[in-house]
Amino acid sequence: MPLAGIRILDLTRLLPGPVATLHLADLGAEVIKIEDPEVGDYARTLGRDRQSAEDSAYFRMINRNKLGMVLDLKQVAAVEVFMRLAATADVVVESFRPGVVDKLGIGYAAVAAVNPKITYCSISGYGQDGPYRDLAGHDINYLGYAGVLEQIGVEGSGPALPNFQIADLLGGALTAAMGILAAVLAAQRTGQGRYVDVSMTDSVLAHSYFAMLRLNEAGQSAPRGTDLLSGGLPCYATYRCADDRYMAVGALEGKFWQRCCQVLARPEWVARQWDGSLRAEMAVLFASRPRDAWAADFLAVDCCVTPVLSPAEALENTQLQARGMVVRQAGLTQFAPPLKMSGLDFSVRRPAPVRDADSADILAAAGYSVAAIAALRAAGAIG
Numbered sequence: 096m097p098l099a100g101i102r103i104l105d106l107t108r109l110l111p112g113p114v115a116t117l118h119l120a121d122l123g124a125e126v127i128k129i130e131d132p133e134v135g136d137y138a139r140t141l142g143r144d145r146q147s148a149e150d151s152a153y154f155r156m157i158n159r160n161k162l163g164m165v166l167d168l169k170q171v172a173a174v175e176v177f178m179r180l181a182a183t184a185d186v187v188v189e190s191f192r193p194g195v196v197d198k199l200g201i202g203y204a205a206v207a208a209v210n211p212k213i214t215y216c217s218i219s220g221y222g223q224d225g226p227y228r229d230l231a232g233h234d235i236n237y238l239g240y241a242g243v244l245e246q247i248g249v250e251g252s253g254p255a256l257p258n259f260q261i262a263d264l265l266g267g268a269l270t271a272a273m274g275i276l277a278a279v280l281a282a283q284r285t286g287q288g289r290y291v292d293v294s295m296t297d298s299v300l301a302h303s304y305f306a307m308l309r310l311n312e313a314g315q316s317a318p319r320g321t322d323l324l325s326g327g328l329p330c331y332a333t334y335r336c337a338d339d340r341y342m343a344v345g346a347l348e349g350k351f352w353q354r355c356c357q358v359l360a361r362p363e364w365v366a367r368q369w370d371g372s373l374r375a376e377m378a379v380l381f382a383s384r385p386r387d388a389w390a391a392d393f394l395a396v397d398c399c400v401t402p403v404l405s406p407a408e409a410l411e412n413t414q415l416q417a418r419g420m421v422v423r424q425a426g427l428t429q430f431a432p433p434l435k436m437s438g439l440d441f442s443v444r445r446p447a448p449v450r451d452a453d454s455a456d457i458l459a460a461a462g463y464s465v466a467a468i469a470a471l472r473a474a475g476a477i478g
Contacts, residue, residue, distance in 0.1 A: 096123020111267025120160035163448025165478025222294030237262035250320035266298030340386035341403035354398035451478030
């Protein structure tokens with residue numbers, strides 16, 4: 096496994112931290128999920144039937160291949176345990192509000208003093224400095240501040256809420272994973288660790304390239320739903336079909352647009368690729384037949400026109416099935432890692448840990464005696 100031998104102490108909960116460490120765990124890192132004894136990870140109960148004692152499907156999806164322990168970091172003894180683990184760890188990941196880990200005595204400076212090679216990643220909504228650093232927020236707020244939410248939706252409508260947490264997942268999870276891997280690689284080469292400050296708002300802003308393109312070229316952003324890739328072009332848009340399903344037309348290049356017009360039996364439309372008024376005529380045509388009829392016509396033609404699938408349909412899609420992207424195990428449907436790598440044979444090595452599943456084993460491996468572990472448990476320092 097590419098990250099075998101890398102140990103990560105994961106203090107995060109909900110999104111995005113657990114997804115960042117999920118990707119690293121799937122690559123072979125040893126991830127120790129550390130929860131507090133009171134609340135723990137809110138994801139354990141998110142969306143769960145209140146009558147069920149089983150952790151939520153959400154929690155089980157994003158915490159596979161991890162170990163679990165409980166530490167009450169408000170206790171000195173638990174802080175000592177954490178620092179002992181951190182002394183030999185490669186990575187610490189936390190998602191508290193700025194300053195909390197320092198108050199607990201487990202911040203970057205404290206850990207780096209005992210482990211100079213440590214990669215210490217802090218994930219927050221707005222970053223570790225600036226006037227918003229202490230504000231609460233969620234994905235919708237970060238998208239709003241980054242100018243992204245204002246651009247999502249159709250012309251004349253209000254902003255649309257995507258059922259995909261862009262700031263959490265693109266911003267917090269993948270940016271954090273990238274920063275962690277870069278810092279670990281540098282530490283292996285130089286012996287010097289790094290502090291990685293991930294702001295979800297920054298991360299979303301830094302990827303809004305087409306909005307920035309319009310600002311550079313025109314001096315102002317396009318109205319919602321009218322930019323090049325947000326609905327302003329007939330050759331790059333979605334169209335409702337007769338059965339209220341949709342087709343996605345992405346025929347940006349001239350050769351693709353010509354083929355699209357051929358399938359639609361409208362050769363006269365080739366010259367109108369950039370004519371926004373053509374959208375209404377295309378909408379009428381697509382609405383005349385069901386989605387799957389259109390999909391069948393376009394399937395054999397290389398022109399970037401495809402059906403818009405529901406989540407359930409996507410799981411059964413032949414391409415995603417062929418790529419092994421859907422994993423069904425013990426009654427739970429999950430995604431496989433989103434990358435393929437030579438020498439990486441992915442498997443769910445272990446299910447998401449039940450609460451405090453591995454404290455005794457982790458502490459024993461760290462050199463604690465059976466008696467010492469029992470004393471920590473009796474004092475409530477561990478779960």
